[in-house]
Amino acid sequence: MCGIVGIVGHSPVNQLIYDALTVLQHRGQDAAGICTIDGQAFRLRKANGLVKDVFEIKHMHRLQGNTGIGHVRYPTAGSSSSSEAQPFYVNSPYGITLAHNGNLTNFDELVASMSVMRRHINTGSDSELMLNVLAHELQKSNSLCPSAEDVFEAVRQLHRQVRGAYAAVAMVIGVGMVAFRDPYGIRPLVLGKKETEQGTEYMVASESVSLDASGFITLRDVAPGEAIFVDFDGNLHTQQCSDNPQHVPCIFEYVYFARPDSTIDEISVYGSRVNMGSKLGAKIAREWEDHDIDVVIPIPETSCDIALQIAHELNLPYRQGFVKNRYIGRTFIMPGQTQRKKSVRRKLNPISQEFRGKNVLLVDDSIVRGTTSEQIIEMAREAGAKKVYFASAAPEIRFPNVYGIDMPTSEELIAYGRDVDEIRKQIGADGLVYQDIEDLEAAVRQANPTIAHFETSVFTGRYVTGDVDQAYLDQLNASRSDDAKTKKSGEQSTNLEIHNVCHP
Numbered sequence: 001m002c003g004i005v006g007i008v009g010h011s012p013v014n015q016l017i018y019d020a021l022t023v024l025q026h027r028g029q030d031a032a033g034i035c036t037i038d039g040q041a042f043r044l045r046k047a048n049g050l051v052k053d054v055f056e057i058k059h060m061h062r063l064q065g066n067t068g069i070g071h072v073r074y075p076t077a078g079s080s081s082s083s084e085a086q087p088f089y090v091n092s093p094y095g096i097t098l099a100h101n102g103n104l105t106n107f108d109e110l111v112a113s114m115s116v117m118r119r120h121i122n123t124g125s126d127s128e129l130m131l132n133v134l135a136h137e138l139q140k141s142n143s144l145c146p147s148a149e150d151v152f153e154a155v156r157q158l159h160r161q162v163r164g165a166y167a168a169v170a171m172v173i174g175v176g177m178v179a180f181r182d183p184y185g186i187r188p189l190v191l192g193k194k195e196t197e198q199g200t201e202y203m204v205a206s207e208s209v210s211l212d213a214s215g216f217i218t219l220r221d222v223a224p225g226e227a228i229f230v231d232f233d234g235n236l237h238t239q240q241c242s243d244n245p246q247h248v249p250c251i252f253e254y255v256y257f258a259r260p261d262s263t264i265d266e267i268s269v270y271g272s273r274v275n276m277g278s279k280l281g282a283k284i285a286r287e288w289e290d291h292d293i294d295v296v297i298p299i300p301e302t303s304c305d306i307a308l309q310i311a312h313e314l315n316l317p318y319r320q321g322f323v324k325n326r327y328i329g330r331t332f333i334m335p336g337q338t339q340r341k342k343s344v345r346r347k348l349n350p351i352s353q354e355f356r357g358k359n360v361l362l363v364d365d366s367i368v369r370g371t372t373s374e375q376i377i378e379m380a381r382e383a384g385a386k387k388v389y390f391a392s393a394a395p396e397i398r399f400p401n402v403y404g405i406d407m408p409t410s411e412e413l414i415a416y417g418r419d420v421d422e423i424r425k426q427i428g429a430d431g432l433v434y435q436d437i438e439d440l441e442a443a444v445r446q447a448n449p450t451i452a453h454f455e456t457s458v459f460t461g462r463y464v465t466g467d468v469d470q471a472y473l474d475q476l477n478a479s480r481s482d483d484a485k486t487k488k489s490g491e492q493s494t495n496l497e498i499h500n501v502c503h504p
């Protein structure tokens with residue numbers, strides 16, 4: 001899950017974009033990039049690493065200009081090479097740069113269409129493909145300076161060619177900034193503004209929290225299929241560019257990805273997690289009527305709000321029994337299983353007095369590969385717990401994700417081919433309870449009943465874009481499973497370091 005941001009301002013935007021990216025860091029820890037427009041030139045800095053490490057003062061000085069876009073990356077296509085960090089750049093028919101959150105499901109088809117379009121692709125990134133489709137469609141306007149209508153027509157044509165999930169922001173030199181969301185609105189995108197003495201500034205971002213951090217107020221979510229265009233005179237234009245938009249946002253944003261202080265599609269992420277706690281607490285009370293749980297303990301950090309509400313429902317004490325090392329990032333979005341496994345104990349350490357002689361209920365937002373739950377239960381026992389029960393605020397995850405979460409294969413998922421009792425044994429718990437899918441959907445929908453359906457394929461195996469078949473999933477497995485990535489990592493090169501060439 002990557003994070004994207006774009007600003008058309010009246011004064012330098014480098015620091016604002018940097019600040020916005022730091023609060024989107026939870027969406028991608030692998031690479032970061034910022035591109036600004038300085039006169040007629042793009043200024044670009046992108047590299048592997050966290051925002052704080054990628055941008056040194058010398059880079060920030062070079063990122064001049066009042067318009068810019070930024071990206072934090074969690075790879076779901078191609079490799080982890082720094083040449084696939086974003087934003088991407090093309091120089092024809094105009095100077096265009098683009099940052100993308102999501103994952104395209106018709107990668108091969110798009111690669112094949114590139115030769116017809118006479119466009120060159122330099123990496124294995126789906127985002128580079130999408131940029132080239134946009135460039136190709138803009139070229140059809142046959143104009144030296146495309147109008148808002150030309151830009152919207154290009155996005156309309158892009159929606160017809162590109163499949164999968166995408167929230168994207170692009171800049172066209174001399175023209176403006178365009179942002180768009182796929183016709184199902186799977187990935188989030190929010191629009192904000194700031195009034196200044198020089199006029200209105202506009203910003204788009206993956207999450208509202210980055211508008212807060214950069215001093216913008218949230219106007220609204222970008223609608224599924226809609227495009228937002230801000231020209232360089234600062235005028236905002238918007239248009240629905242999809243033939244058949246439907247709103248089916250990804251439910252995993254609420255379960256895990258997004259920050260609790262963000263609001264996505266008019267639903268507070270925090271509020272949805274509290275509701276998840278209410279529903280799961282009620283299920284535990286119902287199904288484990290005679291339970292002997294002494295204390296509820298969250299597995300920091302994402303599950304804290306959920307666990308507190310479960311404790312409230314069960315009328316039990318809530319204790320922060322694990323201390324989180326604030327210098328270790330999120331383990332689930334780390335690129336390899338060895339690194340993920342090692343990081344759990346580095347990240348979380350128990351306070352034994354909260355475990356000694358007690359029956360504890362550990363709560364997590366989700367169990368994906370089981371990396372966290374297996375180790376954390378072991379740690380709880382080592383700390384002296386008598387019994388260790390486990391609750392997951394999301395249902396069993398049994399299917400790959402193809403829309404921007406790097407879960408490319410069923411075999412890596414602990415719930416694949418196992419029922420709840422088998423999973424319980426595998427993670428070593430005395431009892432295990434999962435949220436029901438209906439309850440999860442209801443918990444999230446509560447704040448915005450207009451959303452009839454959520455993207456829930458990891459639980460159901462139903463893919464909303466209708467183009468995901470077994471052949472595609474097999475291919476994804478072959479190219480992106482942990483084994484495949486390990487094999488590939490030896491071959492990875494950074495391609496040409498053309499993206500960081502320093503111009504005087």
Ligand SMILES: O=P(O)(O)OC[C@H]1O[C@H](OP(=O)(O)OP(=O)(O)O)[C@H](O)[C@@H]1O
Pocket residue numbers: 256299300301302303329330331332333364365366367368369370371372373
């Ligand atoms: O079953 P697994 O494969 O371990 O994946 C699930 C775990 O990973 C995530 O935590 P993460 O450490 O990424 O982030 P957090 O600090 O936001 O909870 C999630 O919150 C679960 O704890």
Ligand SMILES: NC(=O)CC[C@H](N)C(=O)O
Pocket residue numbers: 001002003073074075076077078084100101102103104125126127404405
């Ligand atoms: N998680 C994402 O949104 C990834 C974006 C894009 N598919 C990449 O791999 O760079």
Ligand SMILES: [Mg+2]
Pocket residue numbers: 299300301302303364365372
């Ligand atoms: Mg976690």
